[in-house]
Amino acid sequence: MMKQRRMVSFDQKTDEYLQQYMKEQHVRFPGDAIARICLEHQTLKEEKQEKQKQTSPVPPVKEIVEVISERINRLMETERLFLRNEWFCMEESMKRSMMEIFQQVEEKQAAKRSEIVTAFLEGYNK
Known part of the structure; x- marks a missing residue:
């Protein structure tokens, strides 16, 4: 040295x-x-x-609160979008079901009318 x-x-x-x-x-x-x-x-x-x-x-409490708040907001936004999509799908499904039911009702009413007309015409022909 x-x-x-x-x-x-x-x-x-x-x-x-x-x-x-x-x-x-x-x-x-x-x-x-x-x-x-x-x-x-x-x-x-x-x-x-x-x-x-x-x-x-250790980060300050304010910083921790901001980070947690931001993550909660992102999670809530994701959940909101998910629920909105589910609601939309449910509405579409209900519309399709209602249209099918209305179509079946119309077909039954048309069949009833044709039965009535047929019965009336048969009674008229005798």
């Missing part, structure tokens, strides 16, 4: 912190202490980024 030589100046608080860190960690040189602090900082930063990647952000 190659080291770089630098001239660094600190304010009083930073220097005190560095001296305290060196005592706690049993580090002899300030450069080694700074390197270790930087390494710890980098590790914490990477852990924080990794943690953020793992935890998905």
Whole structure:
């Protein structure tokens, strides 16, 4: 590992912190202490980024409500179209049934009329 030589100046608080860190960690040189602090900082930063990647952000309640409302609206529209189509098919089926019934009634009435006319003519011919 190659080291770089630098001239660094600190304010009083930073220097005190560095001296305290060196005592706690049993580090002899300030450069080694700074390197270790930087390494710890980098590790914490990477852990924080990794943690953020793992935890998905929770969307706000307003956004959730909007998404659910939109899905419900789409579902209701689909159901409305389905019911409209069913209603149309039912109407058409009823029309066909009614037309068949009217046709049968007309055929029966025509048959009755022809029976009456035939009976009348037979009675008239005698």
